Amino acid sequence: MLALMFAAVAAGLSPPVVPGDRIAWLGGTLVEQEIRSGDWEFEIARAFPGGKIIIRNLGWSGDTLLGEARAGFGSPTEGFKALVSQTMAMKPTVIWLQYGTNEAFAESLDIKEFRSRYERLLDALSPSKARFVLVIPPPVESRPSPLPDPGAVNGRLARIADEIRSLAASKGCSVVSLEKLWEGSPAGQTTNGLQMTPGGYRSTAAAFTKALGLASTTPTPLELANDGKETIDKFLPSPGNPRLVRTTGLGQGSHELLIDGEAVASADAAAWKEGVMVSKGAPWAQAASLREKIVAKNMQFFHRWRPQNETYLFGFRKHEQGNNAREIPQFDPFIEKAEAEIDRLSVPASVRYQIRKVSS
Known part of the structure; x- marks a missing residue:
């Protein structure tokens, strides 16, 4: 915990998580399906024994900065309203935003529009007074044929990562990068490059905690x-x-x-x-x-x-x-x-x- 706090102070930013935090965790499938394994959340809990940290996983498959997947039978506009209201209802002290994966599949990615949508979401959530942590998503894992080569998507993800860093710097937000999530784990942590296998969250738990800046719990x-x-x-x-x-x-x-x-x-x-x-x-x-x-x-x-x-x-x-x-x-x-x-x-x-x- 001290290592995490020191790194945050050195950067002049608040750490991604501190004892007593109430975390609202937003994002797509990678976030949503973590609830089934609990491995990443487990690592946070054991890094802060008795830390009274509450995690509210609000991940939603297919989620984007516009929240379209959350619209149900409503319009995409209703999806964005749902994204904001669901988050605000959690009364978070910190909001983790993990976006960019689904946006990277658009061949005509408009990076300025991506930033504009991100800023719009941050502005909509600002009344919560919560700290913002911008999470850079991991690259698409390369899997054998017939799955396509993820090179083009990962190229767009790299552009998105740069834009997230720039946005975070302008807003004074902390950044957590999952760009090295697959390092140290054997190949095949996902079924299709995106969705984790049953053991994928456990295999990548060490990389996840390192990305958070948590002190070693080995x-x-x-x-x-x-x-x-x-x-x-x-x-x-x-x-x-x-x-x-x-x-x-x-x-x-x-x-x-x-x-x-x-x-x-x-x-x-x-x-x-x-x-x-x-x-x-x-x-x-x-x-x-x-x-x-x-x-x-x-x-x-x-x-x-x-x-x-x-x-x-x-x-x-x-x-x-x-x-x-x-x-x-x-x-x-x-x-x-x-x-x-x-x-x-x-x-x-x-x-x-x-x-x-x-x-x-």
Whole structure:
């Protein structure tokens, strides 16, 4: 967190996220579908243990700066009004705007018009008094034939990225660039160059947190004194990511590591001296619970703000079932309870590490 704050101060800008923030996250499919994995949001939660950060994912497939995809049965103008009203209703302290991907598919991209539309949206959202964070979208991932070469689209995305930086500088907004989102991950994180695979958000989580400027949350090697004392880590591990555990002074034979009484790894004395990779036990179980709670909260919020039968509840057929609209706010206490649990789970619990000899 300190590294993030220092970088922001050095640039004279507010950081993308600070403890206590209420984030409204706008954008297209890449934003919207993150609710199913929760991996990017998980990384934010574990980077700020007990930080009481609330994330309202308002992503919408096909979204643009005009909000046309949000229009429903209305006109494109209604879509823009919906985009603004949906965001303002969240009472955000910071708004992340992740636009440019869909606009880049227009072969006749007018970069001046793109900027004008962006400025119009920022002006419409300015009464919120929220900080603006302009997120530069990632390039389209290159995928095998028959999918087309993304070179032309990525060329337009590069122009869009430059324009976003220029706009941010003129408005005093922070910028988060996802231009290197695919670096460090194996190929094939998307199904078609745009939509993530089920594991794509997890594979790119490290690049995402780096783009946000978050301080490293990679667990350091644990030098185990084998005194049975409880240990509290600074951050939770990421699910599936191992941690190196070392200890010395063991006699010959096989020894197993217990975390809160659960045997999680076994090796001989020489291996423990060099270090053994551990990826299960209480800390990882807590991390998995945190991620699961984030996904559950996201789905509850999704049904809160985008109920499946919206036309019957609030639209032109509300005369048929509009009386059920009163049930939609009943999601709120469940969402608030889940967010309190997310905040609790983001704080690493104390755990007891012990080494026990199992054979000579």
